[in-house]
Amino acid sequence: MASSSSYSNPPCAACKFLRRKCLPGCIFAPYFPPEEPQKFANVHKIFGASNVSKLLNEIQAHQREDAVNSLAYEAEARMKDPVYGCVGAISVLQRQVIRLQKELDATNADLMRYASNQQSNNNFNYGRSDHHQTNYGFYNNSPNTTWNNNPETDDDIQ
Secondary structure: OOOHHHHOOOOOHHHHHHOOOOOOOOOOOOOOOOOOHHHHHHHHHHHOHHHHHHHHHHOOHHHHHHHHHHHHHHHHHHHHOOOOOHHHHHHHHHHHHHHHHHHHHHHHHHHHHHHHHHHHHHHHHHOOOOOOOOOOOOOOOOOOOOEOOOOOOOOOEO
16 A cells, blocks of 8 residues: 555655655755755765754745755765865865966967067068068968858869
């Protein structure tokens, strides 16, 4: 014989974890769906169900989803790194940003040096009478270019 609760909505992950009946006004239900049990398990282990319930009741309804997402993120980070939690992840990301910024700065400096060398070489070569510049069709602005810029034709090369 099936119980009457089998015909109702399944309990939220919090109520299922806490082994209690999920009532219609359950504070956890909108934020801990039954298909995400680990989300509540982590939050409960780090913060405790009572503390989370108090927090959700004290903040405005439109802020609750963000608060739960923050708690879930911090709880998951604390499970991975009990000492530093999400601060450790943020620190790693900040160091990575600094390293990548330095790499970008170095690459931009290399690019500027290359462009400066190319400009000085071109200025030097243009002044020489024995220099013959070969373009090979690159950056050619003449009307008889090798690339067709007419969108009405299907051919890319003339």
